[in-house]
Amino acid sequence: GQQLNQSPQSMFIQEGEDVSMNCTSSSIFNTWLWYKQDPGEGPVLLIALYKAGELTSNGRLTAQFGITRKDSFLNISASIPSDVGIYFCAGQPTSGTYKYIFGTGTRLKVLA
Amino acid sequence: NAGVMQNPRHLVRRRGQEARLRCSPMKGHSHVYWYRQLPEEGLKFMVYLQKENIIDESGMPKERFSAEFPKEGPSILRIQQVVRGDSAAYFCASSPDRGDYGYTFGSGTRLTVV
Numbered sequence: 615g616q617q618l619n620q621s622p623q624s625m626f627i628q629e630g631e632d633v634s635m636n637c638t639s640s641s642i643f644n645t646w647l648w649y650k651q652d653p654g655e656g657p658v659l660l661i662a663l664y665k666a667g668e669l670t671s672n673g674r675l676t677a678q679f680g681i682t683r684k685d686s687f688l689n690i691s692a693s694i695p696s697d698v699g700i701y702f703c704a705g706q707p708t709s710g711t712y713k714y715i716f717g718t719g720t721r722l723k724v725l726a
Numbered sequence: 727n728a729g730v731m732q733n734p735r736h737l738v739r740r741r742g743q744e745a746r747l748r749c750s751p752m753k754g755h756s757h758v759y760w761y762r763q764l765p766e767e768g769l770k771f772m773v774y775l776q777k778e779n780i781i782d783e784s785g786m787p788k789e790r791f792s793a794e795f796p797k798e799g800p801s802i803l804r805i806q807q808v809v810r811g812d813s814a815a816y817f818c819a820s821s822p823d824r825g826d827y828g829y830t831f832g833s834g835t836r837l838t839v840v
Contacts, residue, residue, distance in 0.1 A: 656817050659828050713785075
């Protein structure tokens with residue numbers, strides 16, 4: 615089945631640093647979503663991308679839908695301690711499909 | 727405006743017992759999805775339901791698992807004769823449409839089979 619490779623798997627960064635993570639696939643996706651999951655909670659939608667090349671921001675977060683439609687990246691600028699958590703990408707394989715394929719997550723830890 | 731409500735938050739069952747997980751979607755949402763998350767893994771699609779209808783259950787194990795979304799009341803994910811491998815976090819999500827714009831997740835039910 616389709617898989618999403620998310621990297622890095624985990625990262626430790628200093629408070630104030632910028633963070634980059636990405637998601638790649640061998641298949642084309644029509645929609646990319648980025649979620650954040652705090653410990654013991656459900657994923658919360660951060661950014662949704664609908665068109666190849668689209669660049670969207672949400673506060674300190676910026677995400678892009680890759681031109682090839684097979685990848686996406688998420689940047690977090692000036693990280694703060696509350697950015698700690700697991701970040702998941704999710705791709706919608708074909709238009710009108712309600713299923714999303716989730717990546718395995720990037721575990722972010724911020725050192726104050 | 728309450729979000730997606732799941733209960734219980736934690737559920738412990740002995741092997742062979744039944745587990746019932748409940749999900750009330752957001753107000754105005756008629757589409758419900760169940761996903762399973764194993765430790766250190768991403769979420770895997772299980773089933774998609776609209777009121778009184780199962781639209782897609784392709785991600786659900788063929789035996790012991792069932793789901794419903796009755797006309798009145800919450801959606802229920804039922805696992806009969808649980809085994810240790812069923813231990814996971816089960817998340818429900820809802821959307822006002824077919825999920826083309828993503829959906830809202832609940833806080834999950836963490837099932838532990840002992």
